[in-house]
Amino acid sequence: MMTFIGMMLPMKVQAADMPANPVDKPGYTLDYADEFNGDSLDKSKWTDYYLPHWSKNPENAKANYRFENGCLVEYITKDQQAWSPEHDGTVKSSAIMSFDKSWIHNFSGTMDNQDRNTWYGYKTKYGYFEIRAKLANCGGGGHQAWWMVGMQQDTNDWFNSKQTGEIDILETFFSTPNAWRTAAYGWNDPNFQTSWWINQDAVPQGNPTEEFHIYAMDWTPNSLKFYYDNQLVRVIYGSPDYEMGTILNIYTDAGSGEHNDVWPKEWYVDYYRVWKSDKGYDKNETEEYLLRNHQTGKYAYIDPEKANVQYGDIPENEDYAKWKVENVDGYVRLKNIATDEYMHIENLSGYVEHGKVPSTYWSAQWSVKQVDNYLKFTNRWQIDKSIHTEDMKSVLQYGECPDTWWTSQWQLIDM
Known part of the structure; x- marks a missing residue:
């Protein structure tokens, strides 16, 4: 039986909030979710420190955030400290992560790892991942990001691991608020993106800094498919074949220009959800x-x-x-x-x-x-x-x- 690949769902055309999708997704089973409806962070699912193993003072890597109208609001303040001056210069970051583990994502190539007790709130391989978010409206250098990194379970260090892939599902700069930037890189993984794949286009509709919109990724053994308001926008063929963890954060600077003096810089995340296909994930299922x-x-x-x-x-x-x-x-x-x-x-x-x-x-x-x-x-x-x-x-x-x-x-x- 033939099934069509890459079909899109209808999308709203008027400039307004994209309504939240139902929790029940036909053909899928919900595997993990946080609706952010409480007044505190669920520490069984998240840590509020950003890659603390790369900071000599982990308290500088602790996030600023609050809960407002059923949303997680991550923000950067003017007096917030750079999270890791020794490795990342003036960059400030407020993040939550679904893991805490030494050696993960060695972006600077340093040997200066601060040992952490390994903890996983959620790590997984394959699935349909989705957030509903409103982006920062502050301009200047910096960006908000929803991204995933390999959990490096093949070795206990960065330099010998091959499970180091990075997927940036949302990495939109403050300076280009009506664009959607996605990226991917394998780092040490020889089988996934041996050079940076970066794609940035204007969003299909709406104003992401004034309205909530839905960003999603369908990760299967054969591809990564990226969706905006339920519309398929771009595809990477090939994907990591190991478990990854999730990071939601907001930065200043970080390769996206020098920050301005608009404070605070903040973005809203309504929910984070992961579904698994009821058909499972057979790598050979969709090869022909x-x-x-x-x-x-x-x-x-x-x-x-x-x-x-x-x-x-x-x-x-x-x-x-x-x-x-x-x-x-x-x-x-x-x-x-x-x-x-x-x-x-x-x-x-x-x-x-x-x-x-x-x-x-x-x-x-x-x-x-x-x-x-x-x-x-x-x-x-x-x-x-x-x-x-x-x-x-x-x-x-x-x-x-x-x-x-x-x-x-x-x-x-x-x-």
């Missing part, structure tokens, strides 16, 4: 796809007698129309199931070819952009060239294409 064109409704496939990738009805041997999506440093390679060959444009012929090209060839690597309910594949080497069917020649072409061209829009259909 059909690739269907929006304009023609036809499928990309390989004819072994022809050099170029074709499109049309699914051939009798349907494996020629099945593709595996492989992640390479934030890009994807499209590998044919029948031939083990990749789509590429190495020969600059104007047509998408297939062949057994090395994994390092940028001509076979594609960025993926969400366009409405579809995906647009743009070549890493020829950075303004995308796969399309504009000339209706039954052969995949590549070239400059506006996002509005249906001929350059594709749908991955899970087999």
